[in-house]
Amino acid sequence: xxxxxxxxxxxxxxxxxxxxxxxxxxxxxxxxxxxxxxxxxxxxxxxxxxxxxxxxxxxxxxxxxxxxxxxxxxxxxxxxxxxxxxxxxxxxxxxxxxxxxxxxxxxxxxxxxxxxxxxxxxxxxxxxxxxxxxxxxxxxxxxxxxxxxxxxxxxxxxxxxxxxxxxxxxxxxxxxxxxxxxxxxxxxxxxxxxxxxxxxxxxxxxxxxxxxxxxxxxxxxxxxxxxxxxxxxxxxxxxxxxxxxxxxxxxxxxxxxxxxxxxxxxxxxxxxxxxxxxxxxxxxx
Numbered sequence: 001x002x003x004x005x006x007x008x009x010x011x012x013x014x015x016x017x018x019x020x021x022x023x024x025x026x027x028x029x030x031x032x033x034x035x036x037x038x039x040x041x042x043x044x045x046x047x048x049x050x051x052x053x054x055x056x057x058x059x060x061x062x063x064x065x066x067x068x069x070x071x072x073x074x075x076x077x078x079x080x081x082x083x084x085x086x087x088x089x090x091x092x093x094x095x096x097x098x099x100x101x102x103x104x105x106x107x108x109x110x111x112x113x114x115x116x117x118x119x120x121x122x123x124x125x126x127x128x129x130x131x132x133x134x135x136x137x138x139x140x141x142x143x144x145x146x147x148x149x150x151x152x153x154x155x156x157x158x159x160x161x162x163x164x165x166x167x168x169x170x171x172x173x174x175x176x177x178x179x180x181x182x183x184x185x186x187x188x189x190x191x192x193x194x195x196x197x198x199x200x201x202x203x204x205x206x207x208x209x210x211x212x213x214x215x216x217x218x219x220x221x222x223x224x225x226x227x228x229x230x231x232x233x234x235x236x237x238x239x240x241x242x243x244x245x246x247x248x249x250x251x252x253x254x255x256x257x258x259x260x261x262x263x264x265x266x267x268x269x270x271x272x273x274x275x276x277x278x279x280x281x282x283x284x285x
Contacts, residue, residue: 034051043171045097061086065079075239081257103214106203109203112137112177116133130181144165145165148164166178221275
């Protein structure tokens, strides 16, 4: 009985002590793989491809390279590593396309904001100001805004059409612009023009600064990628010789391959972490 009372008293004191410490606020969790991949495909401009299709292509390419190299070299370890690299190729290609497209859009978003500010200043209704971007806006963004105009003509539901436009663009800048327009539509206000002009200037300054930084670090990133890829080019050349390929079928050879792969992955990820520029995230989905 005494032990039970002691345990209960200890538990009570612990609860009292614990109550003095507020729970730490947790950062919002990122979306799942499907949501992230959908955003990536939208940012790359390949909305006709689904996340499942991208995964299927990646698996198919990896298996194809694996089987071809096993038949050509007779070294399953080498074939497995190159098959894994090939399987990551489609997603890496989509990433590269998304980065190039985002860099292009970073230059044209201020023009989009200027068009919206001009339309609002001219007295156009918000749906009309957005829809005219499908005809007069930057070439890279005319399609999603033209589809917004079609959606609005078909349904007349402004909020729903904005949600569809946001999903097609999948861009943090677009999220901010769309939410500003939504709030203005819902609650009114006279500061939208000033807000858009301030946002336009901010986007221009950000694009100019980011362009200078990327130009300065481009040669460093290129050299790091070359250093990470050069050993695997040498391995691919060595695997064309049967005796060299057979050397990697031993436990020691597999260990060398796994150690080299781990070293390259860690070094490449560290390079990306060190040289990474701040990226906006979509918090206004």
